[in-house]
Amino acid sequence: xxxILRINVGAxxxxxxxxxxxxxxxxxxxxxxxxxxxxKEVPPTCHPLGEDNKLVIAxxxxxxxxxxxxxxxxxxxxxxxxxxxxxxxAGGQAAQVLARLGYAAIVLEGKPDDDTLYKIFINKDGVKxxxxxxxxxxxxxxxxxxxxxxxxxxxxxxxxxxxxxxKMSAASIAITDMEQRPTRHxxxxxxxxxxxxxxxxxxVLDDDGMSMRAPKDPDKFKAANQTWVAGLRKHPVTGEGxxxxxxxxxxxxxxxxxxxxxxxxxxxxxxxxxxxSGETQAETxxxxxxxxxxxxxxxCIIRCSGIYMNKDGQYLTKQPEYETIWAHGGNCGIDDLxxxxxxxxxxDDYGLDTIEIGAAIGVAMEAGIAExxxxxxxxxxxxxVGKGTHLGRILGNGAAVTGxxxxxERVPVVKGQxxxxxxxxxxxxxxxxxxxxxxxxxxxxxxxVATNILGVGGSVDPLTPEGQVELSRNLQIATAAIDSxxxxxxxxxxxxxxxxxxxxxxxxxxSFYGLSLTADDVTDLGKSVLxxxxxxxxxxxxxxxxxxxxxxxxxxxxxxxxxTFGVTDEELDEVxxx
Amino acid sequence: xAQSIPHVYLQLESDLLSRFAQVFSKGVxxxxxxxxxxxxxxxxxxxxxxxxxxxxxQTIFLNxxxxxxxxxxxxxxxxxxxxxxxxxxxxxxxxxRGGYYAAMRNTITHESESSTACAQDGIVTxxxxxxxxxxxxxxxxxxxxxxxxxxxxxxxxxxxxDFRRGCKGATLNGEQITIENLIVKLEDKDSIYLQINPIQx
Numbered sequence: 001x002x003x004i005l006r007i008n009v010g011a012x013x014x015x016x017x018x019x020x021x022x023x024x025x026x027x028x029x030x031x032x033x034x035x036x037x038x039x040k041e042v043p044p045t046c047h048p049l050g051e052d053n054k055l056v057i058a059x060x061x062x063x064x065x066x067x068x069x070x071x072x073x074x075x076x077x078x079x080x081x082x083x084x085x086x087x088x089x090a091g092g093q094a095a096q097v098l099a100r101l102g103y104a105a106i107v108l109e110g111k112p113d114d115d116t117l118y119k120i121f122i123n124k125d126g127v128k129x130x131x132x133x134x135x136x137x138x139x140x141x142x143x144x145x146x147x148x149x150x151x152x153x154x155x156x157x158x159x160x161x162x163x164x165x166x167k168m169s170a171a172s173i174a175i176t177d178m179e180q181r182p183t184r185h186x187x188x189x190x191x192x193x194x195x196x197x198x199x200x201x202x203x204v205l206d207d208d209g210m211s212m213r214a215p216k217d218p219d220k221f222k223a224a225n226q227t228w229v230a231g232l233r234k235h236p237v238t239g240e241g242x243x244x245x246x247x248x249x250x251x252x253x254x255x256x257x258x259x260x261x262x263x264x265x266x267x268x269x270x271x272x273x274x275x276x277s278g279e280t281q282a283e284t285x286x287x288x289x290x291x292x293x294x295x296x297x298x299x300c301i302i303r304c305s306g307i308y309m310n311k312d313g314q315y316l317t318k319q320p321e322y323e324t325i326w327a328h329g330g331n332c333g334i335d336d337l338x339x340x341x342x343x344x345x346x347x348d349d350y351g352l353d354t355i356e357i358g359a360a361i362g363v364a365m366e367a368g369i370a371e372x373x374x375x376x377x378x379x380x381x382x383x384x385v386g387k388g389t390h391l392g393r394i395l396g397n398g399a400a401v402t403g404x405x406x407x408x409e410r411v412p413v414v415k416g417q418x419x420x421x422x423x424x425x426x427x428x429x430x431x432x433x434x435x436x437x438x439x440x441x442x443x444x445x446x447x448x449v450a451t452n453i454l455g456v457g458g459s460v461d462p463l464t465p466e467g468q469v470e471l472s473r474n475l476q477i478a479t480a481a482i483d484s485x486x487x488x489x490x491x492x493x494x495x496x497x498x499x500x501x502x503x504x505x506x507x508x509x510x511s512f513y514g515l516s517l518t519a520d521d522v523t524d525l526g527k528s529v530l531x532x533x534x535x536x537x538x539x540x541x542x543x544x545x546x547x548x549x550x551x552x553x554x555x556x557x558x559x560x561x562x563x564t565f566g567v568t569d570e571e572l573d574e575v576x577x578x
Numbered sequence: 579x580a581q582s583i584p585h586v587y588l589q590l591e592s593d594l595l596s597r598f599a600q601v602f603s604k605g606v607x608x609x610x611x612x613x614x615x616x617x618x619x620x621x622x623x624x625x626x627x628x629x630x631x632x633x634x635x636q637t638i639f640l641n642x643x644x645x646x647x648x649x650x651x652x653x654x655x656x657x658x659x660x661x662x663x664x665x666x667x668x669x670x671x672x673x674x675r676g677g678y679y680a681a682m683r684n685t686i687t688h689e690s691e692s693s694t695a696c697a698q699d700g701i702v703t704x705x706x707x708x709x710x711x712x713x714x715x716x717x718x719x720x721x722x723x724x725x726x727x728x729x730x731x732x733x734x735x736x737x738x739x740d741f742r743r744g745c746k747g748a749t750l751n752g753e754q755i756t757i758e759n760l761i762v763k764l765e766d767k768d769s770i771y772l773q774i775n776p777i778q779x
Contacts, residue, residue: 426685
């Protein structure tokens, strides 16, 4: 993993490829690499769909090795949704395969002269780019089936659906899973639209003939991996809760806390929660012959996903995650699990961010386009997006655009990106992260709950507003670091509680690269990633005024606890004071 | 309560007790002595071991507010108590009782109190989520719980074939009844008292 593949799709005579050494980017990977390239090479004021933007696809530091949980893929660009820097990441097979092929990143550059569609095939022998306009407007499922027919049943696909081709700001990039289904998505920020603007429909990866990446110190690496796996397996979240119920196990708990955004963030509780909870979902999957636990890539031992079958016992979609169940469920007043699963399938097929589309439909429902709770109407609205009707294009460009078009004030976005499934009035600390994240409202930006072990917890009383700010800051630093390793963020729970498991992660990196990193070095990595991202956003025109929640969160009380967001603007401005 | 509302008694194969997860996520009524701490209620009155409370029940809500201290939070007649194992996600960590990130939800945290509630008989609604439903649910069903008749009807209807196979005896107010007839009878029952005797295969 010592080279960067650059593909200039705007070159005279068609796309040109070149392979660069790592150069200034040596030693970094994942989000650290995508953000470094974007920050250094992309003019911050460029149009996100123009020739100057770049799409960077990068596996993590440990991807392609035998380290468990190392299969996250980072995708970076200037976001058409937020106008700022973006890193969206996904599971699936691509990070492992791309790393084993030796690439630290693929960078798509330039802009084609016409609307020709390209497919890119990469294997041990090199890169082949061909024109294939027969793929136009194919959904991800049909597209992947076609690629399987062409390249075999071992390849991995990185692709866009119709939403990406139509350059919608909610368009995702799909990654195939172990069953070659396009179920894992770099969802947020419209990365699929940027891939669409480059005219690239699909990148097919084949690592046949390649072997696992070899560590510098195999014995230490093997020992560290054993400790790592044992630590993940013994922790109640990573070893029991997530495998049993998936992330949707959160539905009942967040609802009970009164922080479950319901009907476009009007209430903090949803009456229909028990019908769409992780417990009900797991029971339904098992009863229909699906799976309540399943990995999204080889080497995953948490196995928080699953297989969702329809009422006839036929495959419908992978197990929808908590944020999807919420966005299409409680946020739209829908308590029909089968309807939500269908919406998830459609999102995956069209290539859409489930959070952004669910939020957009919630705003549209408030505008009266459909009734809250009308599952059939919601399905039809997503189909409008897939067809690219005028209404569909409005929804497909996200909640902020939908709110503007229909004159809705209650639009839950920061920097143009829709909030995920936790109301910031109920959980004020996460509101700080929503407001100040470089990515727009994003629950994963401050996710790495290990700051106490990283030693960046600070000495401020966490019960004060300053403490909330400090916690959010440190969470964002730790998350940026973990996003650079290629590790799934769900490892965070085990390394929060178990110091030996955190040390095992450091040992994995050190033994693989022959380094002697400490926790401080990991913290410094996280800080440098955030500095790059903040710098890019500042040069793109973002100021402190963009680090704010919409006003109504400060004014409208959220039932049942009747709370508003109370962190002041001055306090928010202290988050990046490091 | 048990005397004043319809009483349903089921003898079920033990594997069927897991089918009641949805009932526990909505909540069941428990007749109990109130005016005590959450810890006393869980350990003394429900008979759950303290090690289980400390090790497994990582997240607790009393009347919808996350609890940090089980010794100083008091159960009263009409209280709603929800129990959960450790949760994923940052917000899962935030909700954890006494956790490092508890400060991030300080505006909704349940405030500890000195016990002013009188010790008296009352009803507490208990919700069990995720692993606690699987592990504690059978205990509560054996002890006896009250719930909406429609909630029991939903469970029996959803898994009718399973219950027809695995039910070795059913009574309504002491009279033998089939699962099919019980489903019909439950339609007009607002509240019922349910007790289940699990039978090992």
